[in-house]
Amino acid sequence: MSVVMTNSNNGNHKKAFRIFVGYDTREDIAYEVCRYSILKRSSIPVEVIPIKQPELRQNGYFWRERNKLESTEFSFTRFLTPFLAGYEGWAVFVDCDFLYLGDVKELFDYVDDKYAVMCVKHDYTPKESTKMDGVVQTVYPRKNWSSMVLYNCGHVKNKVLTPEKVNVESGAYLHRFMWLDDEEIGEVPFVWNFLVGHNNVGDQDIYYPKAIHYTSGGPWFEEWKDCEFGELWLKERDEYLTVKEKEIEEITRLNLN
Template sequence: MSAQTYAQPLPIYIGFDHRQAVSYNVLQFSIFRRSSKPVTIAPLVLPSLPITRQGLTPFTYSRFLVPWLNGFQGWALFLDTDYLCLADMAELFALCDDRYAAMVSKNEKRFEWASMILFNCGHPANRVLTPDYIEDPQRCRFPHTMDWLPNELVGDLPREWNHLVGYDPPRNDAKLVHYTQGMPVFEETSGSEYSDHWKLEHQAANQTRGWVELMGHSVHAGATADGRKVAKLHPQSVVR
C-alpha cells in the first residue's frame, strides 16, 4: 500500500468536452457527495492547457498531463467525462501502491485502460509526461496503451472501478460506471445498464429547494402585508 498519508484533498482530474458538459456536471456531483474525504476536482479544459493535440474528444491526450499538472507529486486520478461514481473515492485512493507508476483496471478492452488512471505522479517514470512530449505524435505515439511504462510498472485495479457498460458482463456492485458507448442522456443509449442511476443523479445535481426555505430567514428577506416572505429586491411588496 502507499506510504503517502492523504492530509490534503484527493486530486481528481476529469476530461471536459464542451459538447456534453452535462456529463462533467453529473460526474463531479456524484463524486463529491459520496466522498468521505475532501476532494479537488479539476476539469481538463483544452484551451486552458499548454497543448492543442486532441482526438475523438478534447481530452484524448490532455489526460496524460495529470502528473505534470500535479507538480509530479503524490497520487492523482484521471477520469473520462462519461462516468458515474457510486462509491467513496477514498476507497479507490486507498488502493494506491507505490510500486507502480500508474494503476488502471486491466479489462479486456485495452483501449479503455486509460479511461481511468491512478497516476503515481512522483514516480520517475512519469517525468517524461511533459507538455512537449504529449504534443509530439512522433514521441508520444500510443499513450493509451501505457506505452511509456514497462508492464511491471502498471498496476491492476478491481474491475468494479471501471465497469464498461455494454462491454463488461452486467454487475450490481460497480463503483465507477463507465458509459463508454454514450451516456443514458442519448436516445441511442437511454436503456443501457445503470441508466436509471445516471438519470437520478442528473436530477439530483440539477435540483434546488425553494427560495423561502433557503433565504426566507436571511437578511435578504422581507415580508408582505399578509406575512409572506419575499426578496427585498421587490421593495414595493415589502412592509417597511
C-alpha cells in the same frame, strides 16, 4: 441527504486527493453529474478538477491539432495529469462519462508506490462502430486502460509526460502506456471502471459497479437514453439539478439581504 457541491467534502484539515476529469463541451452535464457523484459519496477530502482543452491551449500547455480519430476533447490532454498535478503525490484521471456509486476512498486505498500508474486492465473490443453522438469507435490494444488511471505523479517515469511529449507522441504510445514497463502498471478491480455493455454484474454483489463507465454513450445522448444503468444516471442528474437550484436560490437570497 444534504449535499454541498464544493470541491472538498471534509474541510481543509487534510490535503485533498485530486481527481482530474476529462471535460468535453458536448458533455457538460456528464461532467457535472460525474463530479457530483464523486463528492456526494466521498468520505475523504477530494478536489475535482476539470481538464479543459481551451484553457490548456490558452496557457500554452496544449497545441497539437485535433485529428478525426479523437472522440473527445480530452483524448490527449488526459496525459497531462502528472504535469497538472506538479509531478507530486497521487492523482486520478477519469473520463467525464462515469457515474460513481462507491466512496473513492476505497479506490485510493489501492494506491501502491511501487507502481507508476494503476488502472483496470480491460480486455475490451467494442461491438459498435460508432459511439456517443455518432463519432467513430476506434479499436486498439489496452483500450479503456487510460479512461481511469491512478497516477503516481512523482514517479520518475511519469516525469516524461511533459507538454512537449504529450503534444507530439502518437495515440498508440500514450494510450498503451508505452513510456512504462509492464511491471510498472498496477491493477485495480474492474468494478472501478465498469464498462456498460461489456462487464457483467452476475449474481455476486462483489461484481456490482463502484464506478459505471458509459463508454459507448450515456443517457445524455438521445441515442443512448435507454442504455444499461441509464436510469441510475438520470436519477443522479435530477438530484444534482435539484441541489444546484437550491444553491442558486440560497446565494440569491444572501445577495439580496
